[in-house]
Amino acid sequence: MIPEKSHILISRLLIYLFSKFYQENTLLCLLIWNCLITVTKLNYKDAKTLEDFMVTYSETLIRNFIDKLKIIHLLPDPEVPFKLLSSFVCFSDPMAVLKYSESLFNQLNNHFDKFYLKEDMRAIFHTFPIYKLIFECLDNSFKTNLEKSKEIIKTSNVIRRVLMRVKPFILQKDRHLANYTLQILTLSCRTLASNANNL
Amino acid sequence: MDTEDASVNFSAEDPVNTVIPESLGPIAWEFFEVIEFKIKKNEHPALVLECLKYMRNVQQYNQGFLVHERRFELKILPLICKFFQKVDRENLNNLEIKIAETTLSILNNIDLESYGATREELAKRIREFEESLNRFVSKDETANEYSVIKIHLQEIKRKFGEEKAGDSPSNQGDKLGV
Numbered sequence: 001m002i003p004e005k006s007h008i009l010i011s012r013l014l015i016y017l018f019s020k021f022y023q024e025n026t027l028l029c030l031l032i033w034n035c036l037i038t039v040t041k042l043n044y045k046d047a048k049t050l051e052d053f054m055v056t057y058s059e060t061l062i063r064n065f066i067d068k069l070k071i072i073h074l075l076p077d078p079e080v081p082f083k084l085l086s087s088f089v090c091f092s093d094p095m096a097v098l099k100y101s102e103s104l105f106n107q108l109n110n111h112f113d114k115f116y117l118k119e120d121m122r123a124i125f126h127t128f129p130i131y132k133l134i135f136e137c138l139d140n141s142f143k144t145n146l147e148k149s150k151e152i153i154k155t156s157n158v159i160r161r162v163l164m165r166v167k168p169f170i171l172q173k174d175r176h177l178a179n180y181t182l183q184i185l186t187l188s189c190r191t192l193a194s195n196a197n198n199l
Numbered sequence: 200m201d202t203e204d205a206s207v208n209f210s211a212e213d214p215v216n217t218v219i220p221e222s223l224g225p226i227a228w229e230f231f232e233v234i235e236f237k238i239k240k241n242e243h244p245a246l247v248l249e250c251l252k253y254m255r256n257v258q259q260y261n262q263g264f265l266v267h268e269r270r271f272e273l274k275i276l277p278l279i280c281k282f283f284q285k286v287d288r289e290n291l292n293n294l295e296i297k298i299a300e301t302t303l304s305i306l307n308n309i310d311l312e313s314y315g316a317t318r319e320e321l322a323k324r325i326r327e328f329e330e331s332l333n334r335f336v337s338k339d340e341t342a343n344e345y346s347v348i349k350i351h352l353q354e355i356k357r358k359f360g361e362e363k364a365g366d367s368p369s370n371q372g373d374k375l376g377v
Contacts, residue, residue, distance in 0.1 A: 170233050175243055182249035186256050192223040193260030
């Protein structure tokens with residue numbers, strides 16, 4: 001158990017480090033962000049500060065990461081960024097994820113297509129968990145704030161493009177991938193239903 | 200995993216994958232056959248359960264989807280009956296209980312008004328499904344694990360019993376023959 005004073009000091013240090021690097025090094029910032037949330041979510045009395053922090057920086061981080069995804073093939077080990085992104089999506093401002101979901105999905109789709117183009121299985125294992133997390137985020141946003149969510153997501157085209165990509169995996173022998181796909185499909189229902197003019 | 204299967208089944212340029220109208224109904228229709236096939240293959244109860252959860256979710260937002268062309272009654276319910284007939288144990292495990300619960304919950308939420316003249320056939324199929332569950336459920340009256348299934352079954356009986364105007368409460372449930 002970390003004493004509360006140390007807790008606050010660690011949090012402040014992480015926030016300082018974050019603000020120092022957030023315009024230069026996206027991946028480092030994601031790492032700091034995830035550390036910060038892990039430390040603070042355990043015991044942090046000033047939750048308002050954390051909420052403000054998340055609202056302020058979530059969008060910037062997502063935008064930076066979307067840019068990073070365009071050149072991810074140049075990185076020696078793309079696994080780490082995807083792991084960092086997964087944790088980040090869990091703990092970022094859901095409205096920021098919603099706002100940038102289309103760009104995020106488009107970039108993730110490009111990465112996912114490496115499976116179809118090069119039979120690169122890593123593309124599947126990188127993207128599936130993030131697809132699911134974004135769909136969870138969309139589902140929660142439409143559940144808690146329907147009108148605002150509908151204003152942000154005006155078309156479900158992008159959702160359809162993701163679903164068509166993952167569809168063949170329902171029939172795969174790999175039970176985990178089939179399960180993931182079915183869960184993604186189930187999570188998409190509310191968004192599709194809320195978004196459509198004609199069910 | 201067999202990577203070739205997935206590659207053969209998808210192409211980003213394929214018109215089938217690009218011209219589907221964007222809304223829940225057409226997408227659910229696009230996935231229906233795949234889901235049906237998955238249940239038919241009967242690979243693992245966890246996957247069958249996920250398929251049913253998806254159907255229940257679609258039903259929640261689009262009441263007509265499973266009722267249209269009696270999709271659930273004709274294509275899915277017989278497969279679930281078979282699933283339970285094949286269980287060669289005395290008791291159902293947790294996953295199988297959840298499969299029964301989810302199926303019954305879908306059946307309970309079907310709007311009978313949309314069924315018109317075919318509702319008698321639906322009742323017959325539900326009776327078959329009930330029979331496939333009865334060897335587990337009726338064995339031990341005190342068993343708690345089947346309590347939700349029993350509640351669902353009672354609700355279904357009540358639902359069909361209420362169809363006939365002027366039915367007395369004592370006659371309710373007769374249509375299912377129970």
